[in-house]
Amino acid sequence: VSNNLAADTETIVCDFCGGKDSTVFFVENGCNLTRCGNCGLLYVNPRPLSSQGFAKYSHEYTDYVEKYIQNKPIYQAEAKRRMEEVDSWASGGKLLDIGCADGTFLELAREHGWETTGVEPDEALARHAIDKSHLNVRICDFLDSRFEGETFHAVTASNIICHVRWPDRFFRETARILKKGGRLFLDTGNGAEIFARKEAEIWGEHWGTPDHLFHFSEDLLHRYMERNGLVVEKSDRIPLFSMLFSKDNLRLFKGSKLKSALKSALLAVPPLRLLIVTLFNLYYVRLKKSNVCKLRIVARKA
Ligand SMILES: [Zn+2]
Secondary structure: OOHHHHHHEEOOOOOOOOOOOEEEEEEEOOEEEEEEOOOOOEEEOOEEOOOOOHHHHOHHHOOHHHHHHHOHHHHHHHHHHHHHHHHOOOOOEEEEEEOOOOOHHHHHHHHOOEEEEEEOOOHHHHHHHHHHOOOOEEOOOHHHOOOOOOOEEEEEEEOOOOOOOOHHHHHHHHHHHEEEEEEEEEEEEOHHHOOOHHHHHHHHHHHOOOOOOEEOOHHHHHHHHHHOOEEEEEEEEEEHHHHHOOHHHHHHOOOOHHHHHHHHHHHHOHHHHHHHHHHHHHHHHHHOOOOOEEEEEEEEEO
């Protein structure tokens, strides 16, 4: 961690409730992840002043773009699941993907008949989407993107909200650019529901501080949406181990001979996979009282 970090930081109040009373929950990469004493939001405080370049303080950032492209199959699997959801709303229309990265999801949405636009602040990733996939992408922060009001039928934001500097403004802006009846798809972890040290350690390095500036609970996300005119229609909790043992994740897994054999067996015998996932979930959810999961929420503009 750079010694300059302290000099280039700002101290903020809670983005959700304006509270000033927060306590340190976790320290990672020299930054405090604090919990609001009033509403429970987890946020980095103090935090790096600018979103430009702060990610370099996170060790995960090394060769980020290269890694992103390498991991493309993971994002393609995620894109497929997201597409199924979005296609269930309408067959085409104007779609915006916030934080579209290299355009993996937008490419798929275009194939499915959607008129696609993306926003991506990382220039290298955005260039990839524009030059290689000929997608329509604005290279900027979503909060500076200034789309016309009531433009989109669908807005998606996968694993984005943790990085956003002002979540409340994010939801207000999303509601503004959605057409009446248009929908938002958002997914993220449930960090703010993690209270026990043990559970926090399941995530361990994955807090991604300070690259991830906020962690939410399901309830807080609903309240953020509702107070900005987005009505929650659907809210799913996907347990950690269901994700780890999903078919797509298993296919990508590379490991020792023994683990590879186990992987092949799990893929070949679906009931075996179901049994393993159930056992793991029972172990962690019932015995270890872990509720680490992924939140997947759909909200409609009122
Ligand atoms: Zn708060």
